[in-house]
Amino acid sequence: MLTSLSYALLGLIGQAPRSGYELMNLFRTTPLGRYSGSPGAIYPALKVLETSRLIHGVVKRPSTLRPKRMYRLTAQGRLALRRWLQQPMTIDDAAFREPELTLRFALMEGVLDDKAIERFLKDFSAICDEYAASIEGHLKKPGMTLHGRLALQGGIDAYRARAEWAKRAIRRVRAEHSRDGSRSDKQRKGQRSP
Amino acid sequence: MLTSLSYALLGLIGQAPRSGYELMNLFRTTPLGRYSGSPGAIYPALKVLETSRLIHGVVKRPSTLRPKRMYRLTAQGRLALRRWLQQPMTIDDAAFREPELTLRFALMEGVLDDKAIERFLKDFSAICDEYAASIEGHLKKPGMTLHGRLALQGGIDAYRARAEWAKRAIRRVRAEHSRDGSRSDKQRKGQRSP
DNA sequence: AAAGGCATGTAAGGTGTTACATGATTGT
DNA sequence: ACAATCATGTAACACCTTACATGCCTTT
Numbered sequence: 354m355l356t357s358l359s360y361a362l363l364g365l366i367g368q369a370p371r372s373g374y375e376l377m378n379l380f381r382t383t384p385l386g387r388y389s390g391s392p393g394a395i396y397p398a399l400k401v402l403e404t405s406r407l408i409h410g411v412v413k414r415p416s417t418l419r420p421k422r423m424y425r426l427t428a429q430g431r432l433a434l435r436r437w438l439q440q441p442m443t444i445d446d447a448a449f450r451e452p453e454l455t456l457r458f459a460l461m462e463g464v465l466d467d468k469a470i471e472r473f474l475k476d477f478s479a480i481c482d483e484y485a486a487s488i489e490g491h492l493k494k495p496g497m498t499l500h501g502r503l504a505l506q507g508g509i510d511a512y513r514a515r516a517e518w519a520k521r522a523i524r525r526v527r528a529e530h531s532r533d534g535s536r537s538d539k540q541r542k543g544q545r546s547p
Numbered sequence: 548m549l550t551s552l553s554y555a556l557l558g559l560i561g562q563a564p565r566s567g568y569e570l571m572n573l574f575r576t577t578p579l580g581r582y583s584g585s586p587g588a589i590y591p592a593l594k595v596l597e598t599s600r601l602i603h604g605v606v607k608r609p610s611t612l613r614p615k616r617m618y619r620l621t622a623q624g625r626l627a628l629r630r631w632l633q634q635p636m637t638i639d640d641a642a643f644r645e646p647e648l649t650l651r652f653a654l655m656e657g658v659l660d661d662k663a664i665e666r667f668l669k670d671f672s673a674i675c676d677e678y679a680a681s682i683e684g685h686l687k688k689p690g691m692t693l694h695g696r697l698a699l700q701g702g703i704d705a706y707r708a709r710a711e712w713a714k715r716a717i718r719r720v721r722a723e724h725s726r727d728g729s730r731s732d733k734q735r736k737g738q739r740s741p
Numbered sequence: 742a743a744a745g746g747c748a749t750g751t752a753a754g755g756t757g758t759t760a761c762a763t764g765a766t767t768g769t
Numbered sequence: 770a771c772a773a774t775c776a777t778g779t780a781a782c783a784c785c786t787t788a789c790a791t792g793c794c795t796t797t
Contacts, residue, residue: 356756358571358593374776384682385704388641394757396778417766419777449581455698488578498562499723500656504649507712508578513707518701529693550784568748588785590750613749613792 355433357453361388363426363434364460366408371423373399387452399424407433438465442476445491447512449485458522467530471523475517485512549627551647555582555590557628558654560602567593593618612712633657634680635699636670641678641706652716661724665717672713679706684739 355363365376380390388484399449402408407430410422426434438461446454454477461470489508492502549557567590574584583589586655593616601624604616611652625642632655640648646688657665682703686696 371715372776374729384699389757391758392778393759414765417765421776455701459692459694461696462692491578498653498656499720500653503716503719504653505578506651507709507716509703510708510712514704515701518704522697522701526693553780566748585786586750587787611793615748
């Protein structure tokens with residue numbers, strides 16, 4: 354199993370060919386930074402992805418001591434990405450790996466179809482509500498301090514907010530999709546916003 | 548610098564003397580589990596805290612191959628905990644270490660005074676709003692995909708929810724404190740809910 | 742006396758961080 | 770020629786996870 358960082362790299366390379374440096378800057382200058390953006394993590398991760406044949410680096414500036422590589426997804430890489438994006442969602446994902454779910458959502462545009470995206474958001478909303486309810490269970494337990502209960506309430510509020518967000522997001526992607534559908538029914542894959 | 552896990556242990560031991568096993572179960576059976584609850588993390592961390600003289604383990608069942616230890620804070624440990632709880636809050640804490648802030652709130656009851664607790668919540672609310680606003684800045688940047696923008700919006704919503712929670716929490720702790728104040732002005736330190 | 746929960750611990754492995762090292766290219 | 774930025778990489782270290790090992794104690 355790959356890490357979140359590796360999948361983030363896979364997803365970003367899928368959007369457009371990119372170099373390690375470019376990826377590093379994306380992490381450093383955007384909220385993607387949550388998934389870590391140090392060269393000591395990114396370059397080794399890219400190496401692993403390349404030896405696993407999920408990405409392939411085309412070497413610019415060859416036969417120097419400091420070659421530059423532009424990475425692209427291989428067919429295998431595209432498949433691995435898609436499998437990760439389509440993974441069934443568990444309550445543990447919501448509880449302990451919520452950022453990875455958000456990452457999946459951010460990277461599934463242009464890879465999964467409208468139906469799968471809507472499914473994802475519905476599941477996400479439901480699972481966030483479910484997890485919020487499970488925290489509520491702890492609230493009633495004896496021996497909880499005031500701050501303990503308040504901290505739990507904060508968690509509940511945050512997950513409820515996530516669930517509401519997902520419901521709004523469904524409407525937003527629907528609106529976008531119907532516009533896209535009436536405008537241009539073809540054109541997919543490998544495109545990038547201008 | 549100690550890790551979140553170490554401070555969590557410090558805080559929990561401060562609430563009442565506890566054994567490693569007891570601590571492990573607290574992590575396993577409550578939302579504290581976010582801060583990890585495997586024996587491979589907890590026992591070594593306790594050992595480090597003891598060699599740093601922040602906690603002290605009283606050995607029950609001595610002169611066996613499997614001694615049992617009940618840990619208590621030392622004066623140094625109490626001080627280290629207090630310093631961590633009182634640390635000034637940065638926007639980076641909110642952005643990358645929000646769970647640690649929540650942990651601090653949960654563990655400051657009975658250690659910091661009412662004033663410091665209210666200060667913490669006010670700062671937390673302000674910094675969450677500030678960070679939410681800084682994400683909003685990214686929303687306007689060109690080159691953002693639809694999903695990218697929606698994911699950012701999710702982050703904004705979550706941080707706004709945190710900020711609102713903190714405001715409600717201030718009222719809750721105020722109410723509790725005024726009740727406490729009129730009931731029993733003394734009695735602090737080392738107590739535990741029944 | 743066997744089972745199951747209490748209780749502590751270690752070994753191997755993976756992944757990340759910080760800090761550093763180094764080379765290439767471009768603009769002044 | 771120099772500085773800044775582009776660009777890649779490594780070494781040391783810290784910490785956590787999983788899986789396992791082991792022993793004590795209580796109940797049946």
